[in-house]
Amino acid sequence: MSAQVEPAESAEHTRSAAAxxxxxxxxxxxxxxxxxxxxxxxxxxxxxxxxxxxxxxLGLLFSSLRSPQDNASSGWWTVFTEPAQLxxxxxxxxxxNPDFVSSFGNTVLITVPSTAIIVVVASLAAYAFAWLEFPGxxxxxxxxxxxxxxxxQVALVPISSLYGGTPLYGSIPAVVLFHVGFGLxxxxxxxxxxxAAIPRDLLEAARMDGGRELTIFRRxxxxxxxxxxxxxxxxxxxxxxxxxxxxxxxxxxxxxxxTVALQSEMRQFGANIDVISAxxxxxxxxxxxxxxxFQRYFVQGVMAGxxx
Amino acid sequence: xxxxxxxxxxxxxxDGTSAVTGLDLDIAEGEFLVLVGPSGCGKTTALRMVAGLxxxxxxxxxxxxxxxxxxxxxxxDVAMVFQSYALYPHLSVRDNIAFGLQLRKLPKRExxxxxxxxxxxxxxxxxxxRRPRNLSGGQRQRVAMGRAIVRQPxxxxxxxxxxxxxxxxxxxxxxxxxxxxxxxxxxxxYVTHDQVEAMTLGDRVAVLKKGVLQQVAPPQELYxxxxxxxxxxxIGSPAMNLLQGRLEADGSAxxxxxxxxxxxxxxxxxxxxxxxREYLGREVALGIRPxxxxxxxxxxxxxxxxxxxxxxxxxxxxxxxxxHFQLPAPPVVTEDTKELARDAGAxxxxxxxxxxxxxxxxxxxxxxxxxxxxxxxxxxxxxxxxDPATGDxxxxxxxxxxxxxxxxxx
Numbered sequence: 060m061s062a063q064v065e066p067a068e069s070a071e072h073t074r075s076a077a078a079x080x081x082x083x084x085x086x087x088x089x090x091x092x093x094x095x096x097x098x099x100x101x102x103x104x105x106x107x108x109x110x111x112x113x114x115x116x117l118g119l120l121f122s123s124l125r126s127p128q129d130n131a132s133s134g135w136w137t138v139f140t141e142p143a144q145l146x147x148x149x150x151x152x153x154x155x156n157p158d159f160v161s162s163f164g165n166t167v168l169i170t171v172p173s174t175a176i177i178v179v180v181a182s183l184a185a186y187a188f189a190w191l192e193f194p195g196x197x198x199x200x201x202x203x204x205x206x207x208x209x210x211x212q213v214a215l216v217p218i219s220s221l222y223g224g225t226p227l228y229g230s231i232p233a234v235v236l237f238h239v240g241f242g243l244x245x246x247x248x249x250x251x252x253x254x255a256a257i258p259r260d261l262l263e264a265a266r267m268d269g270g271r272e273l274t275i276f277r278r279x280x281x282x283x284x285x286x287x288x289x290x291x292x293x294x295x296x297x298x299x300x301x302x303x304x305x306x307x308x309x310x311x312x313x314x315x316x317x318t319v320a321l322q323s324e325m326r327q328f329g330a331n332i333d334v335i336s337a338x339x340x341x342x343x344x345x346x347x348x349x350x351x352x353f354q355r356y357f358v359q360g361v362m363a364g365x366x367x
Numbered sequence: 368x369x370x371x372x373x374x375x376x377x378x379x380x381x382d383g384t385s386a387v388t389g390l391d392l393d394i395a396e397g398e399f400l401v402l403v404g405p406s407g408c409g410k411t412t413a414l415r416m417v418a419g420l421x422x423x424x425x426x427x428x429x430x431x432x433x434x435x436x437x438x439x440x441x442x443x444d445v446a447m448v449f450q451s452y453a454l455y456p457h458l459s460v461r462d463n464i465a466f467g468l469q470l471r472k473l474p475k476r477e478x479x480x481x482x483x484x485x486x487x488x489x490x491x492x493x494x495x496x497r498r499p500r501n502l503s504g505g506q507r508q509r510v511a512m513g514r515a516i517v518r519q520p521x522x523x524x525x526x527x528x529x530x531x532x533x534x535x536x537x538x539x540x541x542x543x544x545x546x547x548x549x550x551x552x553x554x555x556x557y558v559t560h561d562q563v564e565a566m567t568l569g570d571r572v573a574v575l576k577k578g579v580l581q582q583v584a585p586p587q588e589l590y591x592x593x594x595x596x597x598x599x600x601x602i603g604s605p606a607m608n609l610l611q612g613r614l615e616a617d618g619s620a621x622x623x624x625x626x627x628x629x630x631x632x633x634x635x636x637x638x639x640x641x642x643x644r645e646y647l648g649r650e651v652a653l654g655i656r657p658x659x660x661x662x663x664x665x666x667x668x669x670x671x672x673x674x675x676x677x678x679x680x681x682x683x684x685x686x687x688x689x690x691h692f693q694l695p696a697p698p699v700v701t702e703d704t705k706e707l708a709r710d711a712g713a714x715x716x717x718x719x720x721x722x723x724x725x726x727x728x729x730x731x732x733x734x735x736x737x738x739x740x741x742x743x744x745x746x747x748x749x750x751x752x753x754d755p756a757t758g759d760x761x762x763x764x765x766x767x768x769x770x771x772x773x774x775x776x777x
Binding site: 261264266267269270274278279282 | 451452470514
C-alpha cells in the first residue's frame with residue numbers, strides 16, 4: 060500500500076513524523092545504535108523462526124517431488140545434495156487418477172460457495188445487528204452468540220436424519236449447507252463487533268448525504284469492514300477446505316472432497332508417501348494462494364482521519 | 368434555502384427522561400440561528416431532531432412548506448456538519464465532497480464542477496486527491512463544510528463544528544463560517560456551548576437550559592436585556608456578577624443596598640423600567656457586568672456610584688485587568704444560578720455566605736494590587752435587576768414578553 064502513496068502524501072507523512080519526534084527527548088547516538096541493533100536482531104530472529112516454520116512445508120514439497128524408492132531409502136533433505144532425484148512423476152500419477160481430480164473439483168465446489176455465502180450473509184446480518192433498530196435485535200444476537208458454543212459433533216446425527224428423507228443426502232449442497240450453518244454464527248459475531256466499532260457519525264453522515272441502508276452498507280460499511288471481511292473469508296476458506304469430518308459424514312463417494320480422497324488413499328505406515336505428499340501439497344497450495352491474495356486487505360488504520 | 372419552523376418540539380426517551388421540551392423556534396430563510404447552552408441542555412438533541420437523526424416525540428417540524436416529522440434524514444434536504452467531521456476515511460477529499468451528489472445521481476460533469484467550486488471556495492483545491500488521514504484538523508473541518516455546501520441544501524445544521532480545533536484556528540474558521548454563510552445565504556442552525564461563537568455568528572441566539580428555551584434574540588439584545596438570571600449569567604465573559612440586594616426608594620430615583628454599601632439607581636433607569644417600582648422595599652437580585660465597573664481612581668464620579676472593598680487578585684490580560692474582590696452581599700441562589708455554577712464546574716453556591724465574589728474589568732492603567740483597598744465606580748445606568756424568586760428580569764414589560772416576541776418574529 061505504502062508504495063502507492065503519492066509524493067505529496069509521503070512528504071506529509073515525513074513532516075508529521077518529524078513533528079511527532081520533537082516532543083520526544085533527544086536520544087544519544089549510542090542509544091540509537093542500540094535501538095537499531097535491537098530491531099535488527101529481532102528481524103534476524105523473526106526470519107529464523109519463519110524459516111524453521113517452513114521446514115515441514117518444504118519437506119512435504121520435496122517428498123512430493125521424489126520417487127517412492129528415494130523416499131523409502133533416504134530423507135527428503137538429500138535433494139540438496141542430489142538434485143537429480145527431483146521428478147514430477149508423482150504429480151503426473153495423481154492427475155491421471157480421475158477420482159483424485161474430481162475430488163479436487165469437489166473441494167472447490169464445496170469451499171467456494173460455503174465461503175461466499177457465509178461472507179455475504181454474515182456481513183449483511185452483522186450490519187443489521189450493529190446498526191439497524193428492530194424489536195428483539197439484542198435477544199436474537201445473544202442467540203447467535205449462544206450458537207457459537209454448539210459443538211459440530213452434536214449436529215451430525217440430527218442433520219443426517221434431516222437430510223435422510225431428501226435428495227440432499229450425500230450431495231455437495233448438503234455439505235455446503237452444513238458448513239454455512241456452522242460458519243454463520245462466528246461470521247456474524249466477528250463482523251458485527253467490527254461494524255459496531257465504526258463511528259456512528261459516519262453512518263449518520265451517509266444518511267444525511269442521502270444514503271439508503273443498502274447504499275450505506277455497500278459504500279461505507281463494506282470498504283471500512285474490508286479487513287474483517289477478508290479475515291473471515293480466509294478463515295472460513297481454510298476451515299472448509301481442510302475439513303474432513305463433515306465431508307466424511309455427509310459427502311457420498313461422488314461428491315467427496317480431496318481430504319476424504321487423500322485419507323482413503325492412505326496406506327498403512329505411509330507406504331505410498333509419494334502420492335500422499337503430492338496430494339497434500341496440492342491441497343495446501345490453494346489456501347496459501349488465497350491467503351496471499353487477500354493479505355493486502357489487512358491494512359492497519361483504515362479508520363484514521365474519519366473522526367477528529 | 369428555506370424557513371425552518373419548530374413548533375412545540377419535544378424529545379422524551381423511552382425511560383421517561385425528557386431532553387427537549389416544547390421548543391418553539393422560527394428560523395427565517397437565510398437566517399443564522401445559534402443554539403447555545405451548557406452541556407446536556409438538549410441543544411444537540413434539538414439539532415438532531417431537525418436533521419432527522421433523532422425521532423421527534425412531540426410537536427411539528429416544518430422545513431420550507433413541508434412538515435417533515437416523519438421524513439427520513441436522507442429526504443429532508445438538509446446538510447449537517449458533525450463535531451467529529453465524520454469524513455469517509457476510505458475516500459479522497461474529492462469523493463468525500465461528492466458523495467452526497469453521487470448518491471443523488473447527478474451527472475458526472477455537474478458533480479465535478481460543483482466539487483471543484485466548493486473546493487475553490489474553501490481553499491481545498493490542491494488537497495482534492497488526498498485522504499482525510501493526511502489532512503490537518505482545519506483542513507478536515509473544511510472538507511466537512513465542503514460536503515455540506517456542495518449539496519446546496521435547504522438548510523445547514525452544524526453541531527459544534529469548531530470544538531475540535533485549537534483556539535487560533537477556531538477564531539479563523541469562525542470568521543470563515545460566518546463569511547460563507549452570508550455569501551450562500553443558507554438557513555443555518557448552529558449548536559455550540561461557546562458563547563463567543565454564539566455571539567459572533569448568530570443573527571439570533573437561542574439559549575437553552577435543561578431542554579427548555581430561555582430566550583431567543585439577537586446577540587446584543589441577549590446581552591443588554593437578558594430575560595432571566597440564567598441568560599444573564601450565561602452570556603458574557605467573565606459572567607455577570609449577581610448579588611442579593613434591597614431596593615429602596617429615594618425620591619424619583621432609588622438605591623440598592625448591598626450589605627453596608629449602597630448604589631444609586633438613577634431616575635432615568637427607574638422611568639425606563641416601571642416594574643422596578645413594584646420591588647421598592649423588597650429584595651432583588653442585582654446584576655453588574657464586569658465591564659460596567661472601573662477603578663474609581665481613574666476618573667471622577669458621584670459618591671453614590673462607588674463600592675469599596677479589598678483587591679483579592681488581579682489578572683492582567685494586557686488590554687484589561689480582571690480584578691477579583693468581595694462585596695458584603697450574599698450571592699443569588701436560584702435554580703438558574705445553581706445551573707450556571709454547575710456548568711462552570713463549581714460545587715455549588717453557599718447561600719448563607721455573607722460575601723459574594725465579584726469580578727470587575729478594569730482599564731490596564733489601574734494600579735490596584737492584591738491586598739490593597741479598592742474603590743470601584745459602577746456604571747449605575749447599566750444595572751440589571753431580577754426577581755429573586757422567579758429569576759425573571761425586571762424590565763418595562765410583563766415577564767412573558769420574550770415569549771411573545773419570539774411568537775411574532777418573522
